Amino acid sequence: MTKIDSISRLQDALDKDLAWRKKEINELKFQCEIVPPLMIMHKSAILLIYAHWEGFIKNAAKFYLQFLNNQKLLCKNMQDNFLILHLGSAFQEEVNYKLFSHRERILNELNKSLNCEFLVCEHKTINTNSNLKSEVFKLILEQLGIPQNEFETKFNMIDQKLLKYRNAIAHGEKRPDKDIYSVVNEIKDDIVELLDKFHEQIILAAENQKYLKINK
Template sequence: MASRTIGEVEDALDDALSWRRVELQALGAAIAEAERSSPGSPLARALARSGVAMLYAHWEGFVKESCQCYVDFVARRRLRLDELNEDLVRTVLQSLSRRAAGGDESSIAALVEAVTRPTVARARFQKGGIVDTKSNLRYAVLAEIMTAIGFPVSSFATRDKLIDRTLCDGRNGIAHGRSMYPAPGSFAVLHAEVMEMMEEIRDLILAAVRQQGSDKVVIGVSAGLVDG
């Protein structure tokens, strides 16, 4: 069920973040205890490896869940094209163009209206077509998602190696059975960095939602009408 109010969005994001935080804290405590009591043991190494995989899983999962929550919220506002920022106007028109090229008559009509009557036309894009982590949430994929919904990605640019190599490549290596073993104590550092990024995503979304609620129009954020 898509969130309909600002309060529902806040609750959804807090819930999505809180259970992930609890699980990662529990795993971190187990890793620290194993590294302290039996450093270099198979258990300590296995827990450290699972820590990297879980950090990536929660990072990708939260980005997908929270950004989709935002898209679903703004979609319900049924804003006109002239109320959208440039990034989402581009996203909407690209989606319509792809579907029109495939012969979809309703998309052709919507595209014509979007071009000829932007102050009347409602934004329409295919449900589920914007927030796609591609099962490998590298920095380029994150930037694509953030840009499509009208959020700045500059603060994540300095973390591209963390996102690509440490998280994504690390998860892939462990999931594919490679002998990648994190250094003792590295989970706590990576955990803090991942939580910081997830909290930043949450804060960006909440700031945009609250701004929309107070201004009644989109200013620097995006919205759309999702096709059923």
């Protein structure tokens, strides 16, 4: 894979990863509009739309972190959320702040990190737990410093439509046909909208250097 060390390469990586996903979702939309509707197609659509939802969010977040890793930025100049991510690698085990020895270690690691170049393992940092509900998505947004207000109107849809029915189908649970049809009709456009918005927000953050304490 090409090293993501510039905004243009970040844009290219995001564009490529999103394009084929949107193509498959659009093909699914066409298949689901066939009359009479096929229940198996609608169930498959929910599973595949979820797969593209989780897949793109995870990949896009990793691309952004890889971009930041290659900018040679000092942690002291970065927003606190990125300093926390950088520090995370030093505390794999549980830390008890009430213990003086742990507090001392936290301060020592913090002071050392301030003058270090930002570096995280993007594959370990971004974790969807194979269940990208709104709570997990909010955490990823917080990790990346992306405002939640751009997405919050869709949080209920994510949990009560996409995740609820994806999990039910994956676990072999029965749901009324009319509910399955309704869910597909709702999520097929909403998820594409969310993916586009996430793509847009990452590029805006990179272009405006939102990762820095003093940004454009």
